[in-house]
Amino acid sequence: MKATLGQESWQHIVHHSESLRVYEIQLSMNEHANHNVTFPYDSLVTVTDGQIFLESEGEETSLKANQAAWLSHEQALKCVAVSDIVRLFIVVFVGQTKREKKKCERFASGTEHKHKLNSGITYWTVENKEFGKIEWIMLPAQHKEADYYFKSSEQFILPLNYDSALSITFDQKNAQVIPKSGIVVTKGTSRSLFNRSSKPITYLSITTPYPSKSRVIKVHDHSKA
Template sequence: MKTQLGKQGWQCILYNTQHFRVYEIQLTLNDHANHNIVFPYDALLFTAEGQVFIQSNLEEVSLKANQAVWVQHALPIRCVTISPITRLFVVVFLGQAKRSNPRFDRFASGTEDKKQHSNGTTQWTAKNKDVAKIDWHMFPALHQEPFYYLKASEQFILPVNTKDDLHIQLPRQSSQSVHDAGILIESGTTRRLINRSEKPITFLTIATPYPKQSRIIKLGRSS
């Protein structure tokens, strides 16, 4: 259910699980340009569209699309859009209050640890082993990964620069497009992601708790 922030702005809870809560927020320049929020637990704020200023009593940072900040628990912040429309996703890690730095820790794809894999994919990783593993992935055209699962971590998957081209497939099922509001995958769920486009696409994944093991590849016939 959406909470209206003016006529065109709104906030809603997309997912609410044992480990995290995902909010989507839309701010509009001519209607509801700013929004004051505070979260009881450590959080991640990600800009999916537009540009926004994030302000606290200590500092102000500007975030463009595909950039993010860690936010300390109980820290009052103000989000001010400077674009006609700004879409934000906030992931609140329930029960986590370990972050002790009230300053924003900004990061983005292209600035984090980068890995280029032999299959043509590119991955940028922002690690916070107390909370979660954040990855940006860039798939080449028409790429599909093997079936895999995460043993004890939930995963939020969010398309970044694509619409309807990122697909997810579960074993013995047809693939389905991942909506631009993302999808939640429960721990232990086998799946694979597929780029249906003839161009590279980028998407974000957030896995929590931090995976003690990497992806576990499913061997054998899964489709």
């Protein structure tokens, strides 16, 4: 349910489970430019559209589209829109209170470890095994993944530069477009992503708890068909 903050400004919870709580927030510089948040658990904030100015305990920084920052539990944060419209997501790691730093540690795909596979998929990975695995992933044009699943981790998938071209298939059934607000895949659920576009697509992947044995490729028995 959306909590309206104005005609163009709002906040709502995209997902809530035992592991994750995901908030989507839109701010308008003309009607609700300032937004204050505090969460009981360690979190991550990322911007998908526009730019915000962040202020916390005397510290100031800013985030542009496709950049992110860590937030510590009980950290009072003021978000200020510095573009006409700002859209941001805050991912709360439920139950996690391990961060001690009360600073907004900013990071982005260009600052993280980059790894490109022979398939053409490119990963920028943020290593933080206390909370989960955070990655920016770029799929080549018309690329379809093999089916896979995580045994004990949830995954939040958020398309960036949204154009309705990133689809997901569960258990080889009909594909569905991943919405602008992203999608959460529960543990043990087999899925496959497909880039239907003629150009690469980048999405943000947040997997928690940290997948210690990575993902499991699902092999299908076509002899029964």
